[in-house]
Amino acid sequence: MPDKNHTHLAFLLDRSGSMWSIKQDVEGGFDAFIETQKETEGACHVTLAQFNTAYTVVYAAKPVSEVPALNLVPSGGTALYDSMAALIEATARYLDTFTKKKRPASVIVAIMTDGYGNSSREWNSVGIKKLVEAKTEEGWQFLYMGADQDAIEEAGKVGIAAGNSISYTRGNAKEAILATSSNVAAYRSAVAMDSPLASVAYSADQREVLLKD
Numbered sequence: 001m002p003d004k005n006h007t008h009l010a011f012l013l014d015r016s017g018s019m020w021s022i023k024q025d026v027e028g029g030f031d032a033f034i035e036t037q038k039e040t041e042g043a044c045h046v047t048l049a050q051f052n053t054a055y056t057v058v059y060a061a062k063p064v065s066e067v068p069a070l071n072l073v074p075s076g077g078t079a080l081y082d083s084m085a086a087l088i089e090a091t092a093r094y095l096d097t098f099t100k101k102k103r104p105a106s107v108i109v110a111i112m113t114d115g116y117g118n119s120s121r122e123w124n125s126v127g128i129k130k131l132v133e134a135k136t137e138e139g140w141q142f143l144y145m146g147a148d149q150d151a152i153e154e155a156g157k158v159g160i161a162a163g164n165s166i167s168y169t170r171g172n173a174k175e176a177i178l179a180t181s182s183n184v185a186a187y188r189s190a191v192a193m194d195s196p197l198a199s200v201a202y203s204a205d206q207r208e209v210l211l212k213d
Contacts, residue, residue: 002105005042007188008061010091012083014113015050019074022114022147022173029177030070033184037064040185042192045104047091051083052076053119061094077119084111084158085123088131106191107140108184108200112177114147114170116154125157132159141187141200145176163201168210179206 011030019026037044044064049057053076059067088109095103132142136159144155144165155165168176183200190198 001101002103003043003101004105004192004194006102006104007037007042007044007106007108007191008047008091008095008104009037009044009064009184010047010049010087010107010109012087012109012111013048013050013072014052014078014080014115015072015074015076016052016078016115017075018114019072022170023072023074025171025174026112026177027070027072029174032174033177033181034064034067036181036185037188040188042188043104044188047087047094049083049087049090051079053079055079055083055086057090060090078113078115079119079121080113080116081120081123081125081128081158083120084128085131088135092135105139106188107135108143108187109135109140110143110145110180110184111160112145114173116149129157129159136161143180143183143200145180147173147176161201163199166202166207166210169212172210172212176210179210 045061046064046067047060049055136142142160142164144151144160145168146154147168147170149167151165151167152162187198187200
């Protein structure tokens, strides 16, 4: 049985040029996200990857206590599908290095973007949907935050459940990350207690707040 007190959190963050307008909010929100995870009981390792036209790993499987402040430098396009595939495949390889008893019981992939995939060359939404659905069947949790878009529709194209997808206005970027952080922390605690109600899904109240100007 996997280690119910161990979480691997993989965060995929859009750093395309249009993210400049919410750069500071995203940085502040992400740093607060990490602080919340530090305060949550249990081991947690974090991988942060960013994407624009290219995919970049900022750090991989870093203990949450050692995660540095975020420095986001937006530029370029949005290779969303290629970047999702790269992160998912790298996470799978990392998990394969564990024995069954030491493997993290909680595997969470969080995606934050303010645009639509327009720069991918190797993957499309159909292929990514199959990959996400396969990992979801293995117990992975996927979260999708989309600015100024129908996030449920966009996330559905790549196999992410409607309940785990949320839209936010550009002015609520920080609040979107904070809502995600709260849900992730609650999920980690629920898994540690073997709760059958463990969920990362967003609530109706969270959805309402994040769509207010």
